[in-house]
Each structure stands twice: as structure tokens, then as C-alpha cells.
Amino acid sequence: MTRPLVLALISMILVAPVFAQDSDGHNHGPVEDVPAAADPATEATARALEGRIKSPCCWNQTLDIHGSPVAQELKAEIRTRLVAGETAREIEDSIVARYGERVLAVPPDSPLGTFALLSLLAAFLAGGGIFLLGLKWRGKGEGDAGDGPGARGKAARKRGDGGDDDDAEYDARLDAETRVVLSVIIVTAVSAFSR
Structure with missing residues (x-):
């Protein structure tokens, strides 16, 4: 059966x-x-x-x-x-x-296109914010000197041989690079939104 x-x-x-x-x-x-x-x-x-x-x-x-x-x-x-x-x-x-x-797949008076562009802009801004928060939280960590990018400055501070100058230079360079990345993201989002 x-x-x-x-x-x-x-x-x-x-x-x-x-x-x-x-x-x-x-x-x-x-x-x-x-x-x-x-x-x-x-x-x-x-x-x-x-x-x-x-x-x-x-x-x-x-x-x-x-x-x-x-x-x-x-x-x-x-x-x-x-x-x-x-x-x-x-x-x-x-x-x-x-x-x-x-x-028409997307009618001209449909808010779908605007919504998509605003969503893209929000995603870029959220990603940039998360990136900056990650950098901020990483800099606040206290622990061993380790092998990370900030390890040289932390080890120098423990030794007392001028690590603050190295940290200030590294922070300034990191801030400048972050500003460049964020400006590229903002320009890209604005140009996409202005179409």
C-alpha cells in the first residue's frame, strides 16, 4: 500500500x-x-x-x-x-x-525613489557613526600594551619616554583620515540624492 x-x-x-x-x-x-x-x-x-x-x-x-x-x-x-x-x-x-x-516599474510620482536615496544616506551615516564609535571605544580601552596600532603609545607612556607626543601625532593623523572618509561618504550621498 x-x-x-x-x-x-x-x-x-x-x-x-x-x-x-x-x-x-x-x-x-x-x-x-x-x-x-x-x-x-x-x-x-x-x-x-x-x-x-x-x-x-x-x-x-x-x-x-x-x-x-x-x-x-x-x-x-x-x-x-x-x-x-x-x-x-x-x-x-x-x-x-x-x-x-x-x-512603469517605478512611477514618477512615487516616493519610492526618494525613500531609497534617504535610506542609502542613513546607511552611510550610520556606518560612519559606528566606525567613529568603534574608534572612540578602542581608544578608551585600558589593558596591556598588546600589538594593536595604539600599542606603541601605551608602552611608551608606561616607560615615561614621551609617548604622549606619539599618541597626539597618531590621533591627529587618524582624525584627518576619518574626516576625508566622511567627506567622501557625504559627497557621494548628496550627489546620489540630488539626481
Whole structure:
């Protein structure tokens, strides 16, 4: 009794991929890809545009990863129109006029882009703060001289041979490098936010 059930279960598992289509009847797996444009700049523009537009057959995936015939037709149309001289903006506006703003992966009035940039800025600032706290806590540690970067100054203080000057020089250099790193992080975040 158990053996037939196990065999039936195994056969169902082996046959299941044959019926692996979404409930909407579209095959979302990769199909033959649209031939690439001859010009690399045109191909890059086409791929960027495909990443911003959702497939209008099911609205679940962008054109660059969707494999339905409708998606393939839109990919071919995008490349044809780019080669004909239309701009990416004109093509995108035309597709939006045809299918509505729902076709855009991230609508222009969506706060999602701003949220992503603010999250990136917050992550950079939090990382910089954690880095600075780690430096501060590391400097407060009292223990053996050890082999760490501050070991030379700690050992010199114990001997009394002018280790404070070495520590001051090391601290000044570390502060300058930290300011440079933080300024690069801030400039990167501001430039990303200003786009």
C-alpha cells in the first residue's frame, strides 16, 4: 500500500514542471531573446528602458526578465524605435500612453525613489557613526600594551619616554583620515540624492 503511494507521489513531482505556468496562462520563463542592437550605446539604452517598464500581460515583471510573447514584442519595438532615432523618453512616454502609468516599474510620482536615496544616506551615516564609535571605544580601552596600532603609545607612556607626543601625532593623523572618509561618504550621498 505504501509503495504505490510513494511511486504516485514521485511521478507527480517529476511531471509537475510540465505544467509550470502561472495561473494567468503566460509562461514567465526565459524565451528566445530579442537580438541585440548593433550599437552598444543603443543596446544599453534599450536594456535600461526594459528595466523600467513592466510587461503588460501580467504586470508582475519588467521586460528585461519577462519571457512572454508580449514582452518580446515590446523589446523588439524598443530596439527598432531606438535605431530609428527616437529617444528613450519618447518611447517610454508612448508606451505609458498606450498602457497607462501602471506599466512603469517605478512611477514618477512615487516616493519610492526618494525613500531609497534617504535610506542609502542613513546607511552611510550610520556606518560612519559606528566606525567613529568603534574608534572612540578602542581608544578608551585600558589593558596591556598588546600589538594593536595604539600599542606603541601605551608602552611608551608606561616607560615615561614621551609617548604622549606619539599618541597626539597618531590621533591627529587618524582624525584627518576619518574626516576625508566622511567627506567622501557625504559627497557621494548628496550627489546620489540630488539626481
